Each structure stands twice: as structure tokens, then as C-alpha cells.
Amino acid sequence: MASKKHPVIILGGGPAGAATAMYLLRKGIIPVIVERDDRPRYHVGESLTGASQIALRELGLGPALDAQ
Secondary structure (H helix, E strand, O other): OOOOOOOOOOEEOOOHHHHHHHHHHHHHOOOEEEEEOOOOOOOOOOOOOOOHHHHHHHHHOOHHHHOO
């Protein structure tokens, strides 16, 4: 199988990795996310700060945030 090269590899598909991937995709850069876990996981203490909510809204996720 031939390997495809990607200019960016993101380690971890959590909030920061996913947001980074979305920003890169908007610039036409296709990243690869490497995630150790095979499903989403819940971590005690995780929350969204005001700054992260601004970034998520910039990425077009405002309606999803409001629905939660």
C-alpha cells in the first residue's frame, strides 16, 4: 500500500487536536489525527473556558454549543 504524505500530523484527537484540524482544513491543509483511544472518552474536570468557546464559535460550532 502506498503511503500518502501529509504536511501536518496532530497527536491526539481531543478538543485542541480537533480544533487545530478544523482550522487547518479551512486553509486547505489536510492533517492526519493520530489518536491512541478508539472512542471518545470522558475526563473528570474537562470544561470549556471562555476563550475556547470563542474558538469553537469561529469554527461554526455555535449552534451545537447552544443546543447542549
